[in-house]
Amino acid sequence: MKIKIAILPGDGIGPEVVKQAIKVIKTIEKKYGHNIELLEGIVGGEAIDKYGEPLPDETWKLCEESDAILLGAVGGPKWDNLPGEKRPEKALLKLRGGFNLFANIRPIKVFEKLSFSSTIKPEVLKGVDFVIVRELTGGLYFGKPKEIRVENGEEIAIDTMTYKASEIRRIAHVAFKMAQKRNKKVTSVDKANILECSRLWRKVVDEVSKEYKDVNLEHMYVDNCAMQIVRNPKQFDVILTENTFGDILSDEAAVITGSIGMLPSASLGEGTKGLYEPIHGTAPDIAGKNIANPLATILSVAMMFRYSFDLEKEAKDIENAVDKVIDMGYFTQDLFTGNPYAKQLVGTEEMGDLVCKVIEGGA
Numbered sequence: 518m519k520i521k522i523a524i525l526p527g528d529g530i531g532p533e534v535v536k537q538a539i540k541v542i543k544t545i546e547k548k549y550g551h552n553i554e555l556l557e558g559i560v561g562g563e564a565i566d567k568y569g570e571p572l573p574d575e576t577w578k579l580c581e582e583s584d585a586i587l588l589g590a591v592g593g594p595k596w597d598n599l600p601g602e603k604r605p606e607k608a609l610l611k612l613r614g615g616f617n618l619f620a621n622i623r624p625i626k627v628f629e630k631l632s633f634s635s636t637i638k639p640e641v642l643k644g645v646d647f648v649i650v651r652e653l654t655g656g657l658y659f660g661k662p663k664e665i666r667v668e669n670g671e672e673i674a675i676d677t678m679t680y681k682a683s684e685i686r687r688i689a690h691v692a693f694k695m696a697q698k699r700n701k702k703v704t705s706v707d708k709a710n711i712l713e714c715s716r717l718w719r720k721v722v723d724e725v726s727k728e729y730k731d732v733n734l735e736h737m738y739v740d741n742c743a744m745q746i747v748r749n750p751k752q753f754d755v756i757l758t759e760n761t762f763g764d765i766l767s768d769e770a771a772v773i774t775g776s777i778g779m780l781p782s783a784s785l786g787e788g789t790k791g792l793y794e795p796i797h798g799t800a801p802d803i804a805g806k807n808i809a810n811p812l813a814t815i816l817s818v819a820m821m822f823r824y825s826f827d828l829e830k831e832a833k834d835i836e837n838a839v840d841k842v843i844d845m846g847y848f849t850q851d852l853f854t855g856n857p858y859a860k861q862l863v864g865t866e867e868m869g870d871l872v873c874k875v876i877e878g879g880a
């Protein structure tokens with residue numbers, strides 16, 4: 518298969534983890550005889566320094582030409598004081614909005630041997646396997662007006678949360694379809710006791726659910742959901758939620774997997790082009806030290822093979838290799854401490870090499 522992938526490493530640990538993902542892509546290319554072209558682009562803080570903007574035209578064009586986009590992470594203290602439009606994170610919003618990637622899929626799966634790396638009791642985590650389906654192009658992050666202005670001599674900040682019924686409907690369909698292939702349960706998360714957006718959300722989700730008689734639907738307030746995720750995460754199959762709630766809940770869910778360095782994501786639209794990225798940020802505290810966990814980015818590549826290229830066997834091969842490396846007790850620093858299954862502490866590069874070796878059949 519002929520494939521073009523835009524590679525946007527970004528800032529902080531982005532380039533380190535993306536480098537490992539590239540090794541995995543090349544290993545898969547060789548093993549399965551695909552023809553994969555990698556087009557590297559500049560994004561985030563690095564792009565601001567060089568071109569004065571977080572997503573230069575060149576990078577946008579390269580993403581347009583590609584079948585899928587792999588992104589590391591963007592941002593860092595150096596760019597924290599820039600105005601909203603010029604911040605590194607704006608690149609993410611432009612990519613998501615520009616390609617209409619409205620569905621963010623975040624699988625939360627507990628690798629049994631990593632349950633001891635979490636701060637939550639292992640018995641609470643055993644067998645946890647759910648997916649967060651987060652709406653990605655609406656709500657607070659995109660609503661207008663969005664500004665800081667002066668009124669009566671005082672600064673006032675305004676963010677606007679809006680949702681159209683059509684935006685809710687299309688993401689609800691994604692969640693119900695996903696649940697049909699899993700354990701047939703959707704938990705729709707909102708704040709319908711307070712927010713108008715949530716009241717519309719609940720109404721539309723109820724309507725959509727009538728088309729999926731085989732899927733059980735429950736509604737849950739976001740504050741309760743935040744508690745339930747750490748209290749009894751096994752109850753969830755597919756969590757469906759809006760942009761801001763999904764952003765926060767998925768970071769919380771990272772605790773379940775033992776480290777934020779384990780969580781991949783896919784952002785999808787109507788077509789097959791998708792944006793794949795780990796859910797973590799640029800981790801400035803550990804950047805450049807070869808200690809970042811690259812598995813979230815590697816698992817994002819597996820999602821890319823599954824969702825953008827419809828290559829399930831290749832996706833499974835990557836996921837099985839990650840399983841095996843963990844099973845053998847090779848852990849990066851974020852997972853190592855306090856875990857009785859940890860046998861060998863490995864760095865970012867070594868972890869990437871191990872996954873490739875297993876894919877090649879050499880481990």
Ligand code: NAD
Nearest residue numbers: 590591592593777778797798799800801802803809810851
């Ligand atoms: P972060 O995810 O970068 O880091 C949070 C904590 O998790 C840190 O202690 C970090 O060391 C650790 N961590 C993160 N990824 C890890 C990995 N792969 N392996 C091991 N440990 C890991 O979040 P933050 O500190 O809130 O944000 C840092 C910067 O990243 C900010 O500028 C923020 O805006 C940006 N950010 C970008 C994205 C993105 O590009 N998608 C997402 C979140 C944050």
